[in-house]
Amino acid sequence: MKVAVLQFPGSNCDQDALKSLRYDIGVDAEYVWHDEPSLAGFDAVFVPGGFTYGDYLRCGAIASQSPIVKETIKFANEGRPVIGVCNGFQILAEAGLLPGALTRNINQKFICKDVFLRAETKRSIWTADVDRIIRIPIAHGEGRYIIDADGLKSLEDNKQIAFRYVNSKGELEDSANPNGSVSNIAGVINKAGNVLGMMPHPERATKELLGGIDGFTILRAFSLIKA
Amino acid sequence: MPTVRVSVTLKPSLLDSAGRTVAGSLKHLGYEEVQDARIGKLIQLEVDTVDEGRIREMCQKLLANPVIEDFSFEVIG
Numbered sequence: 001m002k003v004a005v006l007q008f009p010g011s012n013c014d015q016d017a018l019k020s021l022r023y024d025i026g027v028d029a030e031y032v033w034h035d036e037p038s039l040a041g042f043d044a045v046f047v048p049g050g051f052t053y054g055d056y057l058r059c060g061a062i063a064s065q066s067p068i069v070k071e072t073i074k075f076a077n078e079g080r081p082v083i084g085v086c087n088g089f090q091i092l093a094e095a096g097l098l099p100g101a102l103t104r105n106i107n108q109k110f111i112c113k114d115v116f117l118r119a120e121t122k123r124s125i126w127t128a129d130v131d132r133i134i135r136i137p138i139a140h141g142e143g144r145y146i147i148d149a150d151g152l153k154s155l156e157d158n159k160q161i162a163f164r165y166v167n168s169k170g171e172l173e174d175s176a177n178p179n180g181s182v183s184n185i186a187g188v189i190n191k192a193g194n195v196l197g198m199m200p201h202p203e204r205a206t207k208e209l210l211g212g213i214d215g216f217t218i219l220r221a222f223s224l225i226k227a
Numbered sequence: 228m229p230t231v232r233v234s235v236t237l238k239p240s241l242l243d244s245a246g247r248t249v250a251g252s253l254k255h256l257g258y259e260e261v262q263d264a265r266i267g268k269l270i271q272l273e274v275d276t277v278d279e280g281r282i283r284e285m286c287q288k289l290l291a292n293p294v295i296e297d298f299s300f301e302v303i304g
Contacts, residue, residue: 057268057289057290058292061289061292065289093294094292099294100294101292101294101295103237103241103295104244104245105244106242106244107244108244108245108248146241146294146295147294148240148294180242180244
């Protein structure tokens with residue numbers, strides 16, 4: 001089992017992702033450059049965070065047009081596992097693999113802090129084992145998840161909301177929502193459940209040294225993926 | 228060479244927090260008549276030929292995100 005960690009000009013969480021996967025989760029992982037034409041030999045894709053192409057036009061917009069993302073779309077449509085974190089979520093949303101869009105935080109600030117998350121669906125390998133409130137960091141300026149009322153209903157009906165921002169007791173409240181996301185949404189999955197996008201960074205929380213290990217409860221799913 | 232001016236704006240239903248900040252600043256400067264401001268993007272394309280269908284396609288595929296933005300364009304010369 002080998003994970004492709006995609007790299008674009010401006011990626012900056014690629015090393016965190018690769019090292020977390022290799023050394024904390026214990027799976028094989030390799031970088032794949034954005035203009036590579038193929039994902040042959042890989043069993044899962046991790047689209048890491050960063051500021052690809054300087055966030056020109058919109059966050060993730062330019063990266064979403066790259067050859068490796070075209071391949072990732074095919075890969076995902078075959079039902080194979082793909083996760084996008086932070087800018088990786090923005091790229092997957094821009095690529096049309098996930099519904100909705102990410103926009104400027106409601107308070108205009110770049111926010112870097114720990115948040116509490118509640119898993120809202122069992123329909124993905126990433127969320128299936130998250131059965132308690134977890135604490136992992138966010139670090140973004142454009143993480144306000146936007147979707148219209150029909151889209152939100154469809155997400156709810158299909159159990160596609162992966163994570164919501166909650167308080168430490170697991171209660172949904174406005175003050176727990178760091179960026180103004182619709183319905184406190186921190187992450188969503190596609191209809192099939194094999195693609196997850198989330199703004200918080202599980203790869204930054206897989207070692208006590210980093211301040212927490214709750215990201216492990218999400219990323220350990222990688223060790224269950226069969227080659 | 229023809230020039231196409233594409234404007235991209237956040238959908239009216241969405242809060243434009245940057246625009247709101249700008250409106251606040253204008254008010255602060257004494258322009259009390261300003262009730263709101265919306266910030267968009269203006270993208271000027273130099274093209275060999277004008278094909279409105281293709282320009283619309285460019286807007287839909289890349290220049291605007293239909294989930295959150297509206298677009299319009301005009302050929303200006």
